Amino acid sequence: MATSGKGGKSLVADRRYITQKAATTGGRGTPPPKKPAPRKTPAPRSGNILTRFVRAIWRIIWGTFWRIAAVGGMVLAGIVFYFYQQLPPVEALLDGRAKGSVTLLDRNDTVFAWRGETFGGQITADTVSPYLKNAVIATEDKRFYHHFGVSPRGIASAISINLAAGRGPLEGNGGSTITQQVAKLLCLGVPYDPKQWKSEADYEADCRSGGVKRKLKEIPYAIAMEAKYTKEEILTIYFNRAYLGAGARGFEAAAQRYFGTSANDLTPAQAAMLAGLLKAPSKYAPTNSLKRAQDRADVIIDLMAEQGYLTPEEAADAHAHPAQLSEAAQTKSGGFFADWVMETAPDFLTKTTTEDVVMRTTLDQKLQKDAEDALAWVFDNKVAKGSKAQAAIVVMSADGAVRAMVGGRKTESAGAFNRATQALRQTGSSFKPFVYAAALDLGWSPSDYVEDVPLTLHIPGSGAWTPDNYDHKFKGLITLTQALEESRNIPAVKVSEAVGRDAVAAIAKGFGIQSDLAAGPALALGASESTLIEMTGAYAGILNGGSSVTPYGLVELKLKGEDESLMGAGGGIGERVISEKAAKLLTFMMEKVVDSGTGTRARLDGRPAAGKTGTTSAARDAWFIGFTADYVAGVWIGYDDNTPLKGVTGGGLPAEIWHEVMTRVEDGVPVTELPLIVPEYRAPPNAANASSQPVDPYAEDPSYQQQPSEPSVPLMNPSDDQVEALLKDILKSGN
Template sequence: MANGRDRREPVFDAPAGEAGELDFRLSPEDRAGGTMARRQVSGNEGERPRRPSRPKKTKRRSGRSFLSKLVYAGLVLCLWGVIAVGGIVAYYASQLPPIDQLTVPKRPPNIAILASDGSLLANRGETGGRTVTLKELPPYLPKAFVAIEDRRFYDHFGIDPMGIARAVYRNLSNSGGLQGGSTLTQQLAKNLFLTQERTASRKIQEAILALWLERNYTKDQILELYLNRVYFGAGAYGVEAAAQRYYGKSARNVSLSEAAVLAGLVQSPSRLAPNRYPERAQARAELVIAAMNELGFITPGMTKTALGAPAEPVRQNGAGSANYAADYVMDVLDDFVGTVESDIVVSTTIAPAMQAAAERVLVDELNAKGQKFNVSQGAFVAMQPDGAVKALVGGRNYETSQFNRAIAARRQPGSSFKPFVYLTAVERGYTPDMVLEDAPVAYKGWAPKNYDRKYRGPVTMRDALALSLNTIAVKLNMEVGPKAVVQTAQRLGISSPLQANGSLALGTSEVTPLELVSAYAAFANGGIGVIPYVITQVKTTDGKLIYKRPGSGGLGRVMDPNVVAMMNEMMHNTFVIGTAQKAQIPGWTLAGKTGTTDDYKDAWFVGFSGSLVAGVWLGNDDGTLTKRVTGGNLPTEVWHNFMQIALKDQQPVPLPGSERFRTPSDVPMADAGTDPRYANAGDRSWVQPAPQRRASREKNFFEKLFGL
């Protein structure tokens, strides 16, 4: 160590490549567990070194392994998709009623209303037509629906995967327009149980319910349910309602071309309605016929015939007034049958010929003179003397207004109310020959005047009514008492509230046309009060009797026969010298009374023969004044035109008591108050005292009563 100067320090930055450089990096042998360690353990430096491992070869992905993974991934996705769909289906299924409690809801009942001759007057109810069975229908009718809506109906299980695929393809390729994949069973499920919304949830529920239907019903049962529930537009549910609505006939009688239109209509009832869009409806029907021919449902000959004779929808004739009569039937039906559980048939008293005539004469008069006289509406009622309603028109046009003025509009009857005043007087001893004084009258500041503002002096009671003199009617009303007049009117069937006052004699209390006509019926039948009726019997569609009108009914006797004879004599005089002269019908003895309010707001005429009573009202719904429409002009014309038609083929029937009428027909109306023949014209041996002896007494009475 003496020569320690020779000591050398380690150098760490020797130039690369220089001899004697130091390398401090570890080789694999230097690492733990490496060759060096193994040598130290064995202590045998001569051990043969381990063969170095071969480098690993990189694996190449084969096409087969990629496809396998793709298939595997697809299977996994499908599995998850099935699970997801199952979960969704289970969720929406849980929103439905329990399957074991599911039932097909009952179809709302239909009410078929028949006229007196058995013809269909109208259908009422939510469906618009009765239920029909497949056996009742011509074979081509249900086949038309299968051909155009679900040609694989008899092959699928409620859901048609092929149909869905075909619809998807056509929709994507825009061939044939948008297509739906719903089967008839699915459509039925929607109509029975679901709303019309188009959502995925609703489609899922629809499919579930379709499977339930297929499990519980046969194919024919499903098709029959479908045909009776599907909507055809215009308020018609079911093929029977649609056939009646568009072709005026039962579905049992439709032709092949008509069946094709109905089958095509369900795709879009509003767009393909044959009465509104006949070209569209026919184009669709041709597709239906072609599909039926392709499937072998009809022969080539039938195809040619159907294509050569397109269906023609019925056109609405007139103003649809039969619906007013049908509405009246529905108003009173509950009184006889209560709640309707199934389809029923209601037989009525309505006579189709009279109903059509009443509508025609009323509408024709309004069309011809309505604008000139500023009158827009009317109502008409005709009935037999026993109260059987034969015609009822509630307005000018049912499509425009469904308000039934014949039964619901209360209007002032004007002078047509006067017979109740005169009846009350006759029942207290007055007679048609009694002479009364037509002179000015005042009562507590009220001074009613006659229509023509003239006064005739001494006038018989008979002619006072015929000439509709207001002064005498008011005097009689105050003589007998307004309360007594109210009771008389109510006894004959007036049910509207009546004000017992002085103006009651001039018809200021409102009534409906139906009740006024029914009250007059007691004059036509000899004094029996009637309750108007329109229903004769009610049956179920299988013939079970639910209700039958008893042979007798009404209010009983409300007038003495002698009183009836005197009243009819006075009202007959209206046709002889009075305001209804132009309404006479040769060969018939007629009676009645006109009515006009003093402001020309309402005009009436109610008249009768021994076999028919009829009444007319004309006016405006909003109360607008007419241009001098009186009971003696337009209403009398309507009444006369109707009665000429209604009585044309009947043998004349005398009025009760008419054998005692001896009123001269040669007295002009203008001279009735002064003609010398007038004073003695009313002499009757059965009436006492004579008018000459009673005249001064009556004049003095009224002067005392009213302070004249």
């Protein structure tokens, strides 16, 4: 629409569009609109759905995982905090034993044995030998200083090893860190309760058990320990509580037990051997197999060198000079003796003690080794290889103080059957000295006579009993000395019947034979049973002049670190059994047994000795018990199952063992004469009219001296008529 007017311009409508020309020539006007961007072609619908599905699943999994992880983390933190609050100070965790230990000292106050679990005293990771510290870390946990109590890498490696070996993932190798091992040693804070576990061993086995449940408890406990204690404190607990074999609890006890030194002073070789015990304490204990322990130590030395804890020179020296046991640990002396002494004291002071106890004893380690060496030498040189025969030895002083004890061959473990103290065996002719002791105490003389002729006694309820001599021969009229010297059976029976079996039994019991004695005439021939230690103690009574002795090994018992004694000696010399004169006359008779009788194989060069042989029926037992002026020693040989011995009598192997023992025992000891009396010679009855007289056993004896004679009882020097009348009375009475 246009407007006209004077001088005015016409009104023209605005252009809506720009011509093509204007656009191209840049004319004035509104700029052209921008062309719209081309639309993108949408992606295929199928790929988009898969991606979104995967992302959705991942979001669900991730969301679930972090929520579970968060909850698990809070639960773990709560459990860790709970354990953290329960953990006591380090000092309260170092000695974890429920029971105490017993340390046994010999007569020179030197340690020779231990019983129970020994705790050597508190040591710390700061003071212990650096070689030991490094050996333990190199062996058990080389990343100890870099983890927080649990090593995921170690667990993954252990699972891989177990699966490759065909075991379950947590069976066998557990990949435990030192901290986790300490957690097990502490039983995750659960104390020992005798109502819940039968023994402390069952408790510890339960604590060491594996499995998923145990690991789930062990991990937070280990983390709590890392939070509560420093690394050095954790090592300190480990060093004090680890079990290292032979009853040693902690490295200080083990170092003292095996090497006789402190854990603070261990050499690289010693440290490596102790660290090697952690894998299997009983298997690698050097007291069980020194060679196996040394081989294990070589592996540890190589690990220490690989990880830079030893220089090549130190490693080479450790390999070249392996750790050796101390003398006490190496000899294993006194195992049977230690068991016996433990039994002589109350259980609450020994087996079940909650305190650490020290026992001073009578053991002489030199004599103990002498006895062990003598027994081994005889069996190596005199007995067929592979023999199953057993033997026992007891050496004691005249007052009953036991100096050495061997309870069997090749049985060194604690608690083994002790044939010296526990085996009841028939005594055989070793019982005969008690028969003659009864006669001598009644006034008989070793020079009195008895007939060695065939004899039959009628036993009520049993019928006729006809004893025989070992050689099946009869010597006629002989002295009591000759009868004992040659161990004639019939004279022993006759003397026993003459003096009375009750008198013989009273003498035997007075000298310490505790077992029931045979009731019949076979009493005189050793049909009764006894133990070697009882018989040796009885012979000690003869040596000391006729007084009884109670064999003993305990001298004093104290609590460790205390001065006051809780127990003193449990034995020694007791009441008089026979007169001193009778004992000395009997010693004379027994000296003849060794000098020219059945015990000549026991004879000692240049040193007087007395004793008696013994062989039981069917040769199931063979004995020799004898003494010098210094010591009494008893030897027994036999089979545990009572199999008869072949070609062995008391005058054979037992006498040879006794000779070997006493030769070693008396080496360097001044010669002392036996306390004996040489009896007055007495002519046989009717000597002037006899066509043949018994050989005078003392006629050629240069030591013969006239001794004042006690009045003889009528039966001691009987006439032929008296002997005949006596035998008739015995046969008539049935006794």
